[in-house]
Amino acid sequence: MVKALGKNWHPECFQCHKCHKVLSPDNFMEKSGKPYCKEDYHKLFSPKCSECNLPIEGTPLVAMGRQWHPNCFKCFQCGVPLSPNNFKEHDGKPYCNKHFQEMFLPKCYGCKLPIADKVLKALGKTWHPECFACVQCHKPLGTDGYREKDGLPYCDFDYHALFSPKCAACHAPIREVYSLHDTLSIHLLITEMSDSYGQDMASRALPVPTLQQTVE
Ligand SMILES: [Zn+2]
Ligand SMILES: [Zn+2]
Ligand SMILES: [Zn+2]
Ligand SMILES: [Zn+2]
Ligand SMILES: [Zn+2]
Ligand SMILES: [Zn+2]
Incomplete structure (x- = not known):
């Protein structure tokens, strides 16, 4: 006779409630007063793993x-x-x-690494704010305006130093070309205004990149 679950059983009648395998009284599982083999108990009552779909016998x-x-x-x-x-x-x-x-994170066009925090958008690309820098002098351009040439960013100074026509008299770059005929006089005019609002107006006209927070 087998004594288990507070009752008496024929040894051959103490079976798994599911598969009817004969159970040993010291190796079975119990649910709602009924005996089960270990395997069926876990299949029926243990939580299933979200990945492999098998029952989780230990702590999930x-x-x-x-x-x-x-x-x-x-x-x-x-x-x-x-x-x-x-x-x-x-x-x-x-x-x-x-x-x-x-x-899944946007890549920085400057250093090619993912951007986890702040994204700067400029020139149709995404950048770390510190990576959006003048190609020539590497000064970050995040807060100031920038100039663009062939899809690359330049600070105002280097843009003009590299790409603006040079003055025939002093060889300094001519910042703004209003007329092909009289660039020298225009250059003199701009130079004279450089300490006043003229300079200010010029820098304010530069496009400023937009900063965004990446969504988590
Ligand atoms: Zn069973
Ligand atoms: Zn699993
Ligand atoms: Zn991984
Ligand atoms: Zn970067
Ligand atoms: Zn520069
Ligand atoms: Zn000049």
């Missing part, structure tokens, strides 16, 4: 509102095991920080 890892085998909660791209406190989610799938950044 809970992340993204679902339950996982601790070993099954891994980066969807590289398979590295993840901690529920340190991962990124995209489209219902978990990723390590590295692959989330590589795959």
